Amino acid sequence: MSGDAAGPSGTVSTKRKRQENADDGKKRRKSGGADADADADADADDYKAQIQTLEAEILESKKHYNNIAALLELAQKHDEDRKPALAATKALCRIFIRLLASGSLVRRKDVSDKDATVTSWLRDRLADYRAVLLSMFRSTKLALNALVLAMALLKAEAQHLSDREDAVFPRHFFSDIVAAILESPIDQLRQEFAEKFVNEYEDIRFYTFEAIKNYLAEREHSVDDAIRDIVFETLLGMEDVPESSEALENFWIEPPQKKKHPLRSLSQHKKQAQEAWLALMHLGLSREQRKKVLEVMATSIAPWFTKPELLMDFLTDCYNSGGSISLLALSGVFYLMQERNLDYPEFFTKLYSLLDADMLHSKHRSRFLRLLDTFLGSSHLPAVMVASFIKRLARLALNAPPSAIVAIVPWFYNLFKKHPLTTFMMHRVPRTKEEKELMESDGVDDPFLPGEKDPMETCAIDSCLWEIVQLQSHYHPNVATIAKIISEQFTKQAYSVEDFLDHSYGSLFEAEMSKEVKKPPVVEFMIPKRIFTKAGAADEEKDSLLVSLWDFGSS
Structure with missing residues (x-):
């Protein structure tokens, strides 16, 4: 009876309060919104006070552990109400770090069933909290905060979640962090992770390589192009290779005391990097990605490999594909030949085949000529082969842009100084009266075989550089001037090819226009x-x- 009586009166009271609240709301809106802002601040203070109360009760007594579930419920609603969710997430981070430090989440055998049940429940809530943090990685406004909290929790778990004396790196949780970062649509999150963690701490970089390798292996048939691009850019960003094991000093988590631990071994770091790169290459790279890899192969990728010879198949395929890919693969192949003594019998034959008209017009021309200068720099190379390269480039120079010619001719000069036997090509005259008469009556056939693929069989050493004489009458005055150095005495020791490689039509025109005219034409x-x-x-x-x-x- 009394309950029935109370029901209606309670309902009327509730309706009256709602009506009063609605009227108050209308009055606040009419007053221009000042009261609304005050109420918003009051609401913010309310949820902050509520979260602080829940946190304080949890840390005060075990009987309030159910507050953790209430905070998790708030945090899980981060898509609906961001600010309370973020405040709850930060509070949970502090709570779990304290619980971990106190040993409340460590499973022990010498405890009662009741305490074991509490520990198991807390560990389940910790797993829920991890899931909340990882889900925030997809939120533009929460991702960076979630990353900081996740890494702080990772450190606490490593130090306190196990009863071992040494810290144990939480690989499973960290693998989930890396996977969430790779799958996140937020580029700034990946940039923050790389700058503040991967490039700063040796252990984070080590386990990032491992996590990427496992991620690609587990999802071999489901990795889409977008994820592949993200993994590629992530690996490409890790280019600072430590010089020695002693250089491994900065760790996010206290490293194990054992000197033989993988984290203290440079070879183990390289092994993880090598396996991550091979896992990505196994999935296949796009043409643009291949170009990027080849551009930094010798400086940023091959040094990470404990066995760079594993790259030989990849480099050989790129080298044999032709075009700009072949040009970019040159430095990687030569690195393996020079540093690892790998044999590539057809290297110079393939290099010779790359000398075509397109090469001198390519945007990679300067890079190619630098490499060519390195490859043919040894004085132990056969003069017959060097002569083939000189002759082939001289022939191509007839149709090359002026900016290419001004780089090629000084390079010829240097090669003639390094390989004196090739100097017979500069000025070849008839030795007998009969030869002279035959030349004047029938002319001379150039013995050079432009269609021959083997640089050892082109007969270039028996030819002469009439092409350079032609260039001495070039329409561009700079080209004509520089071509004349081949006809003069070789008094200079060598030219710095770098001074000529980066010329273009624009730079040549600017140099010509900026000349001081001593006598007007x-x-x-x-x-x-x-x-x-x-x-x-x-x-x-x-x-x-x-x-x-x-x-x-x-x-």
Whole structure:
């Protein structure tokens, strides 16, 4: 009875309160919103006070552990109400770090069933909290905060979640962090992770390599192009290879005391990097990715490999594919030949085949000529082969842009100094009277075989560089001037090829326009008295050039 009586009266009271609240709301809106802002601040203070109360009760007594579930419920609603969720997430991080430090989450055998049940429940809530943090990695406004909290929790778990004396790296949780970062749509999150953690701490970089390798292996048939690009950029960003094991000093988590632990071994770090790169290459790379890899192969990728020879198949495929890919693969192949003594019998034959008209017009021309200077720099190479490269480039120079020619000719000069036997190509004259008469009557056939693929069989050493003589009459004055150095005495020890490699049409034009003109060019032999009219019969001067051109055009 009393309950029935209380029900209606309670309902009326509730309706009256709702109506009063609605009226108050209308009054606040009419007053211009000042009261609404005050109420918003009051609401913010309310949820902060509520979260602080829940946190304080948890740390005060075990009987309030259910508050953890209430905070988790708040945190899980981060898509609906961001600020309370973030505050709850931060509070949970502090709570779990304290619980971990106190040993409340460590499973022990010498405890009662009741305490074991509490520990198991807390560990389940910790797993829920991890899931909340990882789900925040997809939120633009929460991702960076979630990353900091996740890494702080990772450190606490490593130090306190096990009863061992040494810290045990939580690989499973960290693998989930890396996977969530790779799958996140937020580029800034990956950048923050790389700058503040991967590039700063040796152990984070070590286990990131491992996590990426496992991620690709587990999802081999389901990794889409977007994830593949993200993994590629992530690995490409880890380019600072430590010099020695002693250089491994900075760790996010206290490293084990054992000196033989993998974290203290440079070879183990390299092994993880090598396996991560091989896992990505096994999935296949796009043409643009191959170009990026080849550009930094010798400087940033091969040094990470304990067995760089494993890259040989990849580099050989790129080298044999032709075009710009072959040009970019050169440095990687040569690195393996030089540093690892790998044999590539057809290296110079393939290199010779890359010398085509497109190469001198390519944007990679300067890079190729630098490498070519390195490859042919050894004085132990056969003069016959070096002569083939000189002759082939001289022939291509006839149709090359001026910016390419001004780089090629000084390089010829240096090769002639390094390989004196090739200097016979510069000035080959008939030795007998019969040869001279035959040359004057029938001319001379160039013995060079441009279609021969083997640089040892082109007969270039028996030819001469008539192409350079042709270039001495080039329309561009800079080209004509520099081509004449081959016909002069070789008094200079060597030219710095770097001074000529980066020229372009623009730089050559600018250099020509900025020259100081000592004597202005003469347009007319005689300065005419009349410019637009014809000279009279009694005048000694001739018609001006302009009038002559006009008459010529009219006739």
